[in-house]
Amino acid sequence: MHSSAVFLIEFGAIILALGLLGRFAxxxxxxxxxxxxxxxxxxxxxxxxPLGASEEFVAVGAExxxxxxxxxxxxxxxxxxxxxxxxxHYPAGLVDAALNALPGAxxxxxxxxxxxxxxxxxxxxxxxxxxxxxxxxxxxxRLGNRETPVVLSILVLEDLSMAVYLPILxxxxxxxxxxxxxxxxxxxxxxxALVLVLAVRYGRLISRVVSSDDPEKLLLxxxxxxxxxxxxxxxxxxxxxxxxxxxxIALSGExxxxxxxxxxxLRDLFAAVFFVFFGLNTDPASIPPVxxxxxxxxxxxxxxxxxxxxxxxxxxxxxxxGRWRAGGTxxxxxxxxxxxxxxxxxxxxxxxxxxxxxxYVLILVLLxxxxxxxxxxxxxxxxxxxxxxxxxxxxxxxxxxxxLDDQDTVGRA
Amino acid sequence: xxxxxxxxxxxxGIGVRYDLTTHEHRHLSVVAHRDGERTLSAYRKDDxxxxxxxxxxxxxESATLIDALLPAHHTPxxxxxxxxxxxxERIELSGSSHWNGRLLGETRMRAATGASIVAVLRRAEAxxxxxxxxxxxxxxxxxxxxxREGVEAAAEILGRE
Numbered sequence: 322m323h324s325s326a327v328f329l330i331e332f333g334a335i336i337l338a339l340g341l342l343g344r345f346a347x348x349x350x351x352x353x354x355x356x357x358x359x360x361x362x363x364x365x366x367x368x369x370x371p372l373g374a375s376e377e378f379v380a381v382g383a384e385x386x387x388x389x390x391x392x393x394x395x396x397x398x399x400x401x402x403x404x405x406x407x408x409x410h411y412p413a414g415l416v417d418a419a420l421n422a423l424p425g426a427x428x429x430x431x432x433x434x435x436x437x438x439x440x441x442x443x444x445x446x447x448x449x450x451x452x453x454x455x456x457x458x459x460x461x462x463r464l465g466n467r468e469t470p471v472v473l474s475i476l477v478l479e480d481l482s483m484a485v486y487l488p489i490l491x492x493x494x495x496x497x498x499x500x501x502x503x504x505x506x507x508x509x510x511x512x513x514a515l516v517l518v519l520a521v522r523y524g525r526l527i528s529r530v531v532s533s534d535d536p537e538k539l540l541l542x543x544x545x546x547x548x549x550x551x552x553x554x555x556x557x558x559x560x561x562x563x564x565x566x567x568x569x570i571a572l573s574g575e576x577x578x579x580x581x582x583x584x585x586x587l588r589d590l591f592a593a594v595f596f597v598f599f600g601l602n603t604d605p606a607s608i609p610p611v612x613x614x615x616x617x618x619x620x621x622x623x624x625x626x627x628x629x630x631x632x633x634x635x636x637x638x639x640x641x642x643g644r645w646r647a648g649g650t651x652x653x654x655x656x657x658x659x660x661x662x663x664x665x666x667x668x669x670x671x672x673x674x675x676x677x678x679x680x681y682v683l684i685l686v687l688l689x690x691x692x693x694x695x696x697x698x699x700x701x702x703x704x705x706x707x708x709x710x711x712x713x714x715x716x717x718x719x720x721x722x723x724x725l726d727d728q729d730t731v732g733r734a
Numbered sequence: 735x736x737x738x739x740x741x742x743x744x745x746x747g748i749g750v751r752y753d754l755t756t757h758e759h760r761h762l763s764v765v766a767h768r769d770g771e772r773t774l775s776a777y778r779k780d781d782x783x784x785x786x787x788x789x790x791x792x793x794x795e796s797a798t799l800i801d802a803l804l805p806a807h808h809t810p811x812x813x814x815x816x817x818x819x820x821x822x823e824r825i826e827l828s829g830s831s832h833w834n835g836r837l838l839g840e841t842r843m844r845a846a847t848g849a850s851i852v853a854v855l856r857r858a859e860a861x862x863x864x865x866x867x868x869x870x871x872x873x874x875x876x877x878x879x880x881x882r883e884g885v886e887a888a889a890e891i892l893g894r895e
Binding site: 455466 | 745748762764774781787788790
């Protein structure tokens, strides 16, 4: 039983370190995700403290972490939320995908990593972090702001897109042919559509079957059901994460509320383990070579996200200041970029992909809160300066109003 | 301008936002979180999309605030017992009160109104659970607990000159 003692010591040390890092992050009022990643880098191969005995358990825990992350995301939304959002805001979703997925794909092709890595990197740069952004909105007191629904609807669409994107990615990573891949995708899309329809029509019924007044039984039923469905989804090559996400969507009402509060601590534990695991599999020495591309990618995709938010808020009839705020808020990437990168790393494609994703997420998870706060003041100051310059240049004429003020009066009725 | 209207906007993953535009054209909103908490926001005049104030309230704090906002209430509520249907109020006897120097039992308070006098505050001390033989004096503050109607009736009796 000597090895079990070693395991307990190692795993306990990891969890304790994460707890202390989390407290430290809380004191700095920042997301703990970057610290968890750094902890993983420190523990793993080439790091300070190579682990042995607990490696396997951490790997399984990481997988459960991804499943719980997506289950909880599904629980946040009701199916009707998703459907109405999809109807109302799909143009914003398309603009978001085009502007933010393309830079990632382009970089992967430039580096000569091939088409599969391009799809992976596209996903990494495309999906903003709903968790980090929801926290930013709360911290900055912007929940009541008028541009906030625009920001949230883009996040919803991204999360919904994951249900399509992940099966495609799993098929590509598994290297199955076009025919088999199409079948997989059809299954995934069919399942997603079916769950949405069932949840909209019979959501109450599903929830009543699962419902239980006793928290213990509710926890076991929801967790068991989720892992089972995730496993089945994995079996038909759809991706366990998508299965979990669909379970979350199918549950609504009281069950969702109850499950949310019961599972939140579990999610926090296993998600932290997942971030550590990702760091463990990344050799710190491999990060410096990809730092430059990561920085360039972060810079480009920061600008594209700001543009996306600006455009979407303008469509929503928000005044210029609010448009800049919406753009700056959307910049943060986080857990899902790591989830996508994690899939690619386990599949063992391009070895530099993991380090690049790590560096990229580290940069943007730290930069996101800053852009959320500063984009609007900076943009306002710049446009004011431009206006001044224009008015002095065109002395005698009216000072030219700043561009894009065309919808300034909307929403002010 | 008819009656004020609340409009609602769903915030997926967070809750619902209710908006109100006042007669002065100021915008207020309340975000109802799923866990029962509320965020109260008031918008800036110069940027109608941005909040000048954003306060997070627990369910209990919201209830207390509603209590203060209701026009019918103009007396500070001693205990937050609104959810039980009981209120507690401080009622002061004036110097020229009918009850000055009379016994508490003579008010027949409990029989007439169903409200209880649980304590009397006199100068710097508090006398808990006064008996019917307790002698009242002008300037006393009586703490009365009962239903809203009962306490109103008690205030009327104690207000006799």
